[in-house]
Amino acid sequence: xxxxxxxxxxxxxxxxxxxxxxxxxxxxxxxxxxxxxxxxxxxxxxxxxxxxxxxxxxxxxxxxxxxxxxxxxxxxxxxxxxxxxxxxxxxxxxxxxxxxxxxxxxxxxxxxxxxxxxxxxxxxxxxxxxxxxxxxxxxxxxxxxxxxxxxxxxxxxxxxxxxxxxxxxxxxxxxxxxxxxxxxxxxxxxxxxxxxxxxxxxxxxxxxxxxxxxxxxxxxxxxxxxxxxxxxxxxxxxxxxxxxxxxxxxxxxxxxxxxxxxxxxxxxxxxxxxxxxxxxxxxxxxxxxxxxxxxxxxxxxxxxxxxxxxxxxxxxxxxxxxxxxxxxxxxxxxxxxxxxxxxxxxxxxxxxxxxxxxxxxxxxxxxxxxxxxxxxxxxxxxxxxxxxxxxxxxxxxxxxxxxxxxxxxxxxxxxxxxxxxxxxxxxxxxxxxxxxxxxxxxxxxxxxxxxxxxxxxxxxxxxxxxxxxxxxxxxxxxxxxxxxxxxxxxxxxxxxxxxxxxxxxxxxxxxxxxxxxxxxxxxxxxxxxxxxxxxxxxxxxxxxxxxxxxxxxxxxxxx
Amino acid sequence: xxxxxxxxxxxxxxxxxxxxxxxxxxxxxxxxxxxxxxxxxxxxxxxxxxxxxxxxxxxxxxxxxxxxxxxxxxxxxxxxxxxxxxxxxxxxxxxxxxxx
Numbered sequence: 001x002x003x004x005x006x007x008x009x010x011x012x013x014x015x016x017x018x019x020x021x022x023x024x025x026x027x028x029x030x031x032x033x034x035x036x037x038x039x040x041x042x043x044x045x046x047x048x049x050x051x052x053x054x055x056x057x058x059x060x061x062x063x064x065x066x067x068x069x070x071x072x073x074x075x076x077x078x079x080x081x082x083x084x085x086x087x088x089x090x091x092x093x094x095x096x097x098x099x100x101x102x103x104x105x106x107x108x109x110x111x112x113x114x115x116x117x118x119x120x121x122x123x124x125x126x127x128x129x130x131x132x133x134x135x136x137x138x139x140x141x142x143x144x145x146x147x148x149x150x151x152x153x154x155x156x157x158x159x160x161x162x163x164x165x166x167x168x169x170x171x172x173x174x175x176x177x178x179x180x181x182x183x184x185x186x187x188x189x190x191x192x193x194x195x196x197x198x199x200x201x202x203x204x205x206x207x208x209x210x211x212x213x214x215x216x217x218x219x220x221x222x223x224x225x226x227x228x229x230x231x232x233x234x235x236x237x238x239x240x241x242x243x244x245x246x247x248x249x250x251x252x253x254x255x256x257x258x259x260x261x262x263x264x265x266x267x268x269x270x271x272x273x274x275x276x277x278x279x280x281x282x283x284x285x286x287x288x289x290x291x292x293x294x295x296x297x298x299x300x301x302x303x304x305x306x307x308x309x310x311x312x313x314x315x316x317x318x319x320x321x322x323x324x325x326x327x328x329x330x331x332x333x334x335x336x337x338x339x340x341x342x343x344x345x346x347x348x349x350x351x352x353x354x355x356x357x358x359x360x361x362x363x364x365x366x367x368x369x370x371x372x373x374x375x376x377x378x379x380x381x382x383x384x385x386x387x388x389x390x391x392x393x394x395x396x397x398x399x400x401x402x403x404x405x406x407x408x409x410x411x412x413x414x415x416x417x418x419x420x421x422x423x424x425x426x427x428x429x430x431x432x433x434x435x436x437x438x439x440x441x442x443x444x445x446x447x448x449x450x451x452x453x454x455x456x457x458x459x460x461x462x463x464x465x466x467x468x469x470x471x472x473x474x475x476x477x478x479x480x481x482x483x484x485x486x487x488x489x490x491x492x493x494x495x496x497x498x499x500x501x502x503x504x505x506x507x508x509x510x511x512x513x514x515x516x517x518x519x520x521x522x523x524x525x526x527x528x529x530x531x532x533x534x535x536x537x538x539x540x541x542x543x544x545x546x547x548x549x550x551x552x553x554x555x556x557x558x559x
Numbered sequence: 560x561x562x563x564x565x566x567x568x569x570x571x572x573x574x575x576x577x578x579x580x581x582x583x584x585x586x587x588x589x590x591x592x593x594x595x596x597x598x599x600x601x602x603x604x605x606x607x608x609x610x611x612x613x614x615x616x617x618x619x620x621x622x623x624x625x626x627x628x629x630x631x632x633x634x635x636x637x638x639x640x641x642x643x644x645x646x647x648x649x650x651x652x653x654x655x656x657x658x659x
Binding site for chain 1: 574576578616638646647648649652
């Protein structure tokens with residue numbers, strides 16, 4: 001993975017020193033809150049309901065054991081011993097004190113981590129496929145592209161005050177695990193008919209209050225043209241994007257209002273101007289970055305111990321069947337560590353858990369870890385012979401839950417338990433759904449099902465693209481939850497359809513239970529997934545289950 | 560016709576810790592809503608918000624929050640404000656932990 005050079009280190013040290021001085025000036029009164037707020041946001045520092053929150057980037061979700069250990073140290077020393085992994089491959093600390101934040105950033109800087117541009121109207125942390133470099137279906141590792149974009153976008157002088165935030169995601173596989181169609185720019189690495197590498201460029205996707213699936217701006221962009229083309233897109237948006245209305249400022253609205261063809265013409269025009277200015281230096285840098293993402297030296301060993309454990313130990317077998325994904329090397333596996341034990345907060349890991357994951361990565365997994373947008377932690381390269389030992393170690397710290405992709409593997413934003421923007425809680429809803437279906441022992445029978453919960457219209461919990469989406473709202477001073485069905489976060493991305501009136505806080509779990517009971521009744525066989533049944537039958541039978549014509553239904557309808 | 564004024568307290572976050580705080584009648588900031596001055600009059604409310612905003616080196620984001628009167632003092636009306644008096648519901652963190 002990418003190692004910081006002296007330029008990166010000096011830049012980060014200088015930036016942290018700058019922020020330290022800004023914090024001091026805020027505390028001594030030289031800066032007002034209005035002056036300080038944009039500065040702290042550019043360095044990832046929010047003020048939430050109960051405390052400050054520091055959002056640290058995990059660029060394209062990749063980190064090593066040493067970095068994970070520092071994340072644990074920061075949690076212990078300056079927070080309450082845990083961190084929250086987010087849908088944009090960041091980690092959030094919920095309880096830092098203002099005076100400590102510069103020290104936290106310095107500690108992170110020691111291992112090449114930062115919180116730069118994790119907030120504000122800038123280009124945010126570039127996200128990617130959490131299976132990058134390991135997936136069996138991969139065309140090319142997307143991380144060098146993501147790192148190149150990180151370097152280009154960090155402190156880019158033209159793009160520090162965009163009309164609104166700007167999110168880029170890159171995938172190197174045809175199976176889209178990076179939700180590229182719900183990003184301001186989505187890049188899909190492809191090859192043209194001549195076999196040359198390039199990108200399909202998607203623009204104007206996004207969730208939030210106006211969910212939109214991204215549109216193809218360029219069907220094939222040669223790999224070497226990426227930076228001038230990206231710069232062309234962002235500069236066209238920078239001029240055209242609306243600054244008069246925050247809710248119409250994202251590029252999805254710019255594309256919607258101007259039309260994709262107009263945007264394409266403007267981008268191509270700008271690209272023609274910019275391309276000569278890059279002069280190939282970006283490609284030299286990319287080559288240097290690519291060399292750092294070399295394939296690990298594969299372990300040569302027998303996988304007999306794995307096969308034996310798989311046949312002997314049913315708990316291990318269940319975990320393997322649920323949490324392991326096919327690796328491009330047949331002797332290897334991709335391990336998804338569930339940070340979603342039923343009843344726990346989705347995405348929260350304690351410092352002890354972080355240290356154990358770091359230790360496992362170092363001892364068994366080529367010292368590599370990933371954070372997925374689904375708020376789990378991935379060991380991308382594990383020789384199968386190590387799986388029994390890894391499973392045993394994970395069990396000791398409650399990290400061996402076999403529920404990846406199942407009903408309790410829920411994405412949930414922090415919601416009103418932490419977030420100042422939230423209109424309702426998300427975390428307790430996720431906890432109750434996960435606990436309920438665990439009690440019913442139905443989880444594995446139900447099979448793959450994506451529930452995604454947001455505590456407000458901004459959709460950090462990706463509810464629009466959940467097979468079942470739950471949106472928490474404030475209706476006349478009471479929490480109320482809307483259900484959407486049929487969303488899809490993959491390469492066949494789709495925005496879910498609202499099922500009907502919302503449900504009260506104590507009604508939402510029973511409503512989900514009715515929905516699942518209906519699915520189990522309606523599915524054509526055990527192999528038909530919830531989303532497939534929904535696509536086959538449409539909304540009507542599920543709506544009937546959600547709103548039965550009894551008194552309960554009337555109450556729900558009235559809410 | 561404007562709505563009748565309902566009881567309110569002045570609340571904010573502490574600059575250094577980020578804690579939820581309430582303005583008391585004797586111009587102090589308290590972590591407990593029970594200590595807050597209950598404001599019954601709109602003009603007085605405006606003055607108290609201005610007073611809070613005049614201390615930018617101590618507090619951030621001053622505003623008025625609706626309360627209802629109980630035997631133990633003011634209590635929040637809205638659930639968001641109720642969470643602010645306690646802390647998150649998933650852990651015993653924040654004010655609920657400090658109070659026990």
